[in-house]
Amino acid sequence: MLKLIGLGLNVYGITLEGLIEARSSDKVYVELYTSIIPGLTLDILKGVIGKELNLLKRRDLEDGYERIIEEAGRCDIALLTPGDPLIATTHMSLVIEAYKRGIPVKVVNSASIISAISSATGLHIYNFGRIVTLTKVRGGALPLTVYEVVEDNLSRGLHTLILLDLDVEEGYWVSIGEAVEILEIMEARMGRSVFGSDRLVVGVARVGSTDFIVKADRLSKIKYYDFGGPPHSLVVPGRLHFMEVEALLCLAEAPRDLLRKS
């Protein structure tokens, strides 16, 4: 059997079910490259799980998953992964391959930024449109999809969650400040005014950790705010319900004058 077990959003983010399933497995793998759990190291995780762990690099999973599939055909293999498994689409090919070979698959869910963004900001999950990831600018090619998704969501009054890309192995992560600069460059390039410098945005860092930060401010101001280490996300709110306005004031210290206008 192949078990995919979510580690959630912090050091103790694994569920009791995840812990039970990991402990009862013959071998436990862990990948820590698709996201960052603040403060989590392999040694700490060994302590939490109470078992020997085998760290997998990207190349082990993307090019060499044959060995893991083969092992899962013989005994119980667990793969621990940050957040909720399969939100990172990376691991779906592993699951599909196991299914094709008749190997049972079990997914143990845990918390993810996808739903936690709602408790962190107070913005209703029903008012979010499509989610998008802002990747690093490579070779000058701007990730224009992000701009188009935000524009499309805003046109129907919906909020956008922009996940900011990171790659632990390559050692980079996109900060809220960098993301805002990329958005500003895109706006200038597109010759449109979807954002404008006055637009209310919400920066969110390390959701689910004890030192998480949520701060709402104008686009032009938010980039000067110090959000600390990764992972970072950015929310562009659409039309706000009065309860969402109240929540942004309480949870995200939104400027009062800015909310009165929207």
Add this chain to the structure above:
Amino acid sequence: MLKLIGLGLNVYGITLEGLIEARSSDKVYVELYTSIIPGLTLDILKGVIGKELNLLKRRDLEDGYERIIEEAGRCDIALLTPGDPLIATTHMSLVIEAYKRGIPVKVVNSASIISAISSATGLHIYNFGRIVTLTKVRGGALPLTVYEVVEDNLSRGLHTLILLDLDVEEGYWVSIGEAVEILEIMEARMGRSVFGSDRLVVGVARVGSTDFIVKADRLSKIKYYDFGGPPHSLVVPGRLHFMEVEALLCLAEAPRDLLRKS
């Protein structure tokens, strides 16, 4: 302090952090009316948490939360809630009230259908549009918002997650079969053809539990499938990536001929 702690999707769906925070609280409340965790009773949950629990009814939380806020001002109060806290917008007013009175609030996230739908179906979280809840038909008034949200998402190739309403205290829940019938009535009423009887839909029951069911089929056929007890959800896929097609074949036993067409 007021702690909102998610119970996730099954009996052992609470995270280690949730367990630690519940056990270290002076008093632990639990509400089990905003969703159903299959197999979870108050007695079982007492066993899992290892502590006395105080069950709250809807009226305790919606009309009489003054007492809880007042207690949270004096000592550490935990409120356990199904899924990820605050996905049900019901509890946000409690959080805002605590903030206004300067009472610290801590949210402990756990798994939610919002992200688990992706691992259950293999549909990419980035291809979902707005989420919507289909409520019970009351007094003949059709929940037309659902129809409009699906139509809007489909027009941009996006998937729709339709959560099917339930109320534990009132003792009702909407099944996938009932939901399909409501959609068919709406389609006839609207005089449009957003769904059609051939449309591929995915029925999902008890995600995260050991006896969960995921089944993809035509709209006209899915209503005859026995999905068992609640909670149920329905997904209307938009444009499918080839990896999503593979996933629906493996995970949801989608009919091959239906997928070749889309």
